[in-house]
Amino acid sequence: MSETYPAPASDHDADETDEIDLVTAVNQTLDQEMARNDSVRLMGYDIGPIGGVYRATEGLLEEYGNERVIDTPLSENGIIGTAVGMAMAGERVVPEIQFMGFSYPAFGQIMYALVKMYDRTGGDIEVPLTVRMAYGGGVKALEYHQESTEAYYLHTPGIRVVCPSTPYQAKGLLTASIRHDDPVLFMEPKKIYRGGSQPVPTEEYTLPLDAARLVREGEDVTVLTWGAMVRHAVAASETVDADVEVVDIRSLSPLDVETILESVKKTGRCVVVHEARRTLGLGAELSALVNEYALDRLKAPVKRATGYDVHFPSHDIEDDYLPDEERAQYAIEAVMNYEF
Amino acid sequence: MVEWTERRPPEGEYRMLDADGQLDGDPPELDDDELLAMYRTMVATRTLEDKMLNMQRSGEASLVARSRGEEATPLGCAAALAPDDWIFYTYRQNPALLYWEYPMAEIVAGDMGAEPQTVAEHLDTDEPDVNFSPDYTPVGVNTTNAVGMAMADKFNDNETVTMVFVGDGSTSEGSFHDAMNFAGVFEPPVVIVCQNNQWAISEPSHRQTGAETFAKKAEAYGVPHERVDGNDVFAVRETAEEAVERARNGDGPTFIECVTYRMEEHNTSDNPDVYRDDSEQRDEWEEKDPLARYETYLREEDVLDDDLADDVQADVDEQVSEAVAAAREVPDSEPERMFDYQIHDTPWNHAHQRAELEREQNGENPFTDFTGEGFDE
Numbered sequence A: 001m002s003e004t005y006p007a008p009a010s011d012h013d014a015d016e017t018d019e020i021d022l023v024t025a026v027n028q029t030l031d032q033e034m035a036r037n038d039s040v041r042l043m044g045y046d047i048g049p050i051g052g053v054y055r056a057t058e059g060l061l062e063e064y065g066n067e068r069v070i071d072t073p074l075s076e077n078g079i080i081g082t083a084v085g086m087a088m089a090g091e092r093v094v095p096e097i098q099f100m101g102f103s104y105p106a107f108g109q110i111m112y113a114l115v116k117m118y119d120r121t122g123g124d125i126e127v128p129l130t131v132r133m134a135y136g137g138g139v140k141a142l143e144y145h146q147e148s149t150e151a152y153y154l155h156t157p158g159i160r161v162v163c164p165s166t167p168y169q170a171k172g173l174l175t176a177s178i179r180h181d182d183p184v185l186f187m188e189p190k191k192i193y194r195g196g197s198q199p200v201p202t203e204e205y206t207l208p209l210d211a212a213r214l215v216r217e218g219e220d221v222t223v224l225t226w227g228a229m230v231r232h233a234v235a236a237s238e239t240v241d242a243d244v245e246v247v248d249i250r251s252l253s254p255l256d257v258e259t260i261l262e263s264v265k266k267t268g269r270c271v272v273v274h275e276a277r278r279t280l281g282l283g284a285e286l287s288a289l290v291n292e293y294a295l296d297r298l299k300a301p302v303k304r305a306t307g308y309d310v311h312f313p314s315h316d317i318e319d320d321y322l323p324d325e326e327r328a329q330y331a332i333e334a335v336m337n338y339e340f
Numbered sequence B: 001m002v003e004w005t006e007r008r009p010p011e012g013e014y015r016m017l018d019a020d021g022q023l024d025g026d027p028p029e030l031d032d033d034e035l036l037a038m039y040r041t042m043v044a045t046r047t048l049e050d051k052m053l054n055m056q057r058s059g060e061a062s063l064v065a066r067s068r069g070e071e072a073t074p075l076g077c078a079a080a081l082a083p084d085d086w087i088f089y090t091y092r093q094n095p096a097l098l099y100w101e102y103p104m105a106e107i108v109a110g111d112m113g114a115e116p117q118t119v120a121e122h123l124d125t126d127e128p129d130v131n132f133s134p135d136y137t138p139v140g141v142n143t144t145n146a147v148g149m150a151m152a153d154k155f156n157d158n159e160t161v162t163m164v165f166v167g168d169g170s171t172s173e174g175s176f177h178d179a180m181n182f183a184g185v186f187e188p189p190v191v192i193v194c195q196n197n198q199w200a201i202s203e204p205s206h207r208q209t210g211a212e213t214f215a216k217k218a219e220a221y222g223v224p225h226e227r228v229d230g231n232d233v234f235a236v237r238e239t240a241e242e243a244v245e246r247a248r249n250g251d252g253p254t255f256i257e258c259v260t261y262r263m264e265e266h267n268t269s270d271n272p273d274v275y276r277d278d279s280e281q282r283d284e285w286e287e288k289d290p291l292a293r294y295e296t297y298l299r300e301e302d303v304l305d306d307d308l309a310d311d312v313q314a315d316v317d318e319q320v321s322e323a324v325a326a327a328r329e330v331p332d333s334e335p336e337r338m339f340d341y342q343i344h345d346t347p348w349n350h351a352h353q354r355a356e357l358e359r360e361q362n363g364e365n366p367f368t369d370f371t372g373e374g375f376d377e
Ligand SMILES: Cc1ncc(C[n+]2csc(CCOP(=O)(O)OP(=O)(O)O)c2C)c(N)n1
Pocket: A045, A074, A098, A102, A105, B092, B137, B138, B139, B166, B167, B168, B169, B170, B171, B197, B199, B200, B201, B262, B266
């Protein structure tokens, strides 16, 4: 299944581009950042000779050796805990957690050390980790391989949460994340790892970590979304009878509240599309922001097209769980037809 | 490719049946029926797993993990248990399930991706005599739960023994260390089995520990430990029987490291050629194959001959076809089933979202409730 993306933003006039998919963009970025800065080290299990179960780290062990690409014992808590220690010694570590659903054993080190160190030391010690995790459903995998539980981390101060939706975004955002002095949780939408290619500049570039991205301009309704759901929102916007604005949140924490409110104030309607469970998913916060700061502009209540408040179901019904173009379309139509 | 295989685990684990099927010492006290039941389990495991591999290749099953070449470990351990005992397992212990006649159709239906409730409702199966935990996906977690169950049995003066399997890689998880530590402190009737197949996906077992053996890890926790040839079903069974007996007599936990080798891919999403060049090692382990070794012994003891072997295979083939046919009859779940068994109630959000899902399934807009009181048509 191939999918094309819009060309990169025109303000990026790169001479040379490569036609690559999202996982290749991740791989290329890691390579570039490791070449650029000797203190960038990768950690994780299955990242060495195998190059990651999704091949995101392919070729890097051969290029940089086993002290830069560090295959670890099978312990998420061990990975994050030692990565934090290495970061305290000035290293810029990029640990991989194979699946977001396996980040939970590392919850202790994330909560006690990773997100707290900067505050705890009055800004003296920075922990510039970029924790990469494959997230999201639709790949017919086992339990805990399809999670979208970013809410745990969005609820936590002291860490940024970033999520790309295209190969171009992936490279720019990952570069910026690795270079940033804050810890960043970098969510990689595994469903679209190989979901299509686009021209990506071969040179290094960064994208802002505090700005949402306008994917499509429109006047009637704003759709707020990110990651693997962006493509469904865009597809829905092309079939509904309304002029839809699609905003790729991309920095889930901190949020670009200005862009979000500006868009909703303009259109007067807001739909959130995310694959996480609804209750206390990011949609809840987005809806609250809109209600607190844009109520008098609203022509309809906010609607959330999301996953349901249940454990991710088995293969035979996972497609019924996940939001898609149709669910996004229903939400858009519902707010369009609403009258006070 | 990087050389991963240069470090080998030390030799010298407990063995009764050598690679040529020759018995060292006294024959085990097992009658012919029992010897054949174990043989049949190994044959059934291979036949079933190969069938499921084909089903995965044709798109019918989504993910299949095989235990080929490791069968003696889960089999020998599980055979040491008695009815009402408990087994906490992972994807690598099909022989333990099949020995206790866990419904084969359920294994197949599970690999085909069906929702467990739907499977339970559509398959008319008998409960095995031994209790099985669910097969945990997050690794290591089962060990701590197994120790807790055994602690409860100890506090309640139950005679039940709990056995838990953990991979070599999974011993690196914090849950495993907690399990060992609690087992050492509370001395519950638990047998913790490390099925050391020397690989965790692409990681060789020497990446998991600096200790010379996995068995040695138990030392520091104050847990008695054994290290056996995991491809020798007699040695495994005898060691496990002793551990089970100790547990049942109130003498506490045992940790058993069974040394074996992962002959095949981690599972069907894996291609080991990418990361291991182990042809030499594989050849060696091929010669130590648990089924070939055991079969040689049975034939030399006149427990098995060609006719009987053919009968067993034919019987297993039939069982596997019946299981596959039954699993194929399990329908896709009703989507609404995803709301089942979340908590013992139907809170507002579940009732509401369930109604949304039903509307979506019927082609109606699920987002027309603007009051929390009902959906507009
Ligand atoms: C907590 C957790 N982290 C990661 C994984 C992904 N994973 C599944 S199996 C596996 C390797 C396990 O190796 P081992 O314990 O040696 O068991 P084997 O597969 O060899 O039987 C990994 C990393 C997981 N299932 N759970």
